[in-house]
Amino acid sequence: MRQYLMEHALTAESPTRGGMMGIGSDKSALILLKHCRDMKKQEMCLRLITLLLVLSCTVLFWFTISVVLMQNTGPRALKSTDEPSPAYSKQTVCPTDKPQINLQRWNIGLNSMPGDNITDEQYIKWQVLFGDGYNKERRAIVIPQTGVYFVYVKTDIHCHNVNGAANFYVELQSWNEGYPAVQTLSSALDGLVCPNGAPRTVVVGELLDLLEGDHVSVWVVEGFKLMSKSSFGAFFL
Incomplete structure (x- = not known):
């Protein structure tokens, strides 16, 4: 009789434990999914920031190239082969005592x-x-x-x-x-x-x-x- 009562008690207790274990597994899965979503959001943010940095560097590079080209070209560019040497274009005027012109x-x-x-x-x-x-x-x-x-x-x-x-x-x-x-x-x-x-x-x-x-x-x-x-x-x- 005692053995029958113990077996009955275990049988009645089994569904409750299984349900508790199922609830614990669902919470772990939800936490894992939320973590994965957060990781994906962070990864997308990092990719976006990297893309913006690359675009900014590209724009700065082409802007610098354009400025250099504009400085090296213009109405003073000669159409013949008799061009002044680079040394002449970079030469500076010797300082004198003449007053500066406004x-x-x-x-x-x-x-x-x-x-x-x-x-x-x-x-x-x-x-x-x-x-x-x-x-x-x-x-x-x-x-x-x-x-x-x-x-x-x-x-x-x-x-x-x-x-x-x-x-x-x-x-x-x-x-x-x-x-x-x-x-x-x-x-x-x-x-x-x-x-x-x-x-x-x-x-x-x-x-x-x-x-x-x-x-x-x-x-x-x-x-x-x-x-x-x-x-x-x-x-x-």
């Missing part, structure tokens, strides 16, 4: 003067309206310090004592004592059909990266006799 306010304006003759292929002669830096002998504006300048030429042309078609071709030229070869910075071409052609205005304007000591002048290749008046100037940006 570039923020530097500008110069010139008006044309009658030339000695009206033949083509000559530099225009100028008189100063305002500012400093005109070399009368060279008929050129002298750049005071290295930097970016806006240089312009405005010329009115008309059919004075001209018959038939006529062209006006003008160039902005530059030279420097450190590299005396003349360079063409910009040019403009226009024309008239005379004697009844309407007057025209030819304008050349360029942003130029110029060096200290550059002499910028206006060279009339063709059509000097068409010129009525002209203005020439530069200012620092």
